[in-house]
Amino acid sequence: MASGALLGSDLTSGEKAAEAEAASEASEGLIGIDEVQKALNRSRASVYRYTNTDPRNLNPPFNPRKLNPEYRSDQKDPLMFHPNEVARFARDVLRIKEVTVEVLNSPSTATQQLLGAILEELRVIRSRLDHLDGRPADLSIRRDQQGARPAA
Known part of the structure; x- marks a missing residue:
């Protein structure tokens, strides 16, 4: 539902956690690997290397040095990322100064x-x-x- 969101705002860890919780409740506005790849200007393999995943743990704990996907209910679910998490990773880990992730409206x-x-x-x-x-x-x-009125 969001459109043209500019990311990279300074958020406290509490705001990030609240935003992540809200994003997990509504999958709208989440982006996949292809969009992350375009936003970070990195190869698909690099994006997978950056991602906080573990074959033994479906939803590993938050890692500030990794790109943290949204919560998944099944190992087969695709990796989805909140745009603000992508911007945080680009700014804090990759040291990219300006990152713009555009989230397009989904079809009705x-x-x-x-x-x-x-x-x-x-x-x-x-x-x-x-x-x-x-x-x-x-x-x-x-x-x-x-x-x-008369009763029926």
Whole structure:
């Protein structure tokens, strides 16, 4: 969902941890090996050498000297990286002064389209409710105004 993000801002370790946790909850905005390779201007093999992976441990602990991928639930899952982690690695380890990682919008999914339709419907409802000026908001008052209806 992010677009054109400029990375490399100075974050405290607590902010980095919070950001990593938020990124693990939503996979949007994560980048793969190919994008990391382009951002760092390094070979694919170099990117794999930089990456903090361990065949015995699916999610090794954070290593400040390595490029740390996002958490994976299966060994077969592709390595995905948060753009700020790539920028941190480039700045702190590779000593690259300026790193720009661009995250493009992902194509709209059926879920996003459905949520957009729901949001639009809620806006219409809200608009109609806002136009009910002077009308009672309490349903019991409105029922009393219309008179008693026979019970079914």
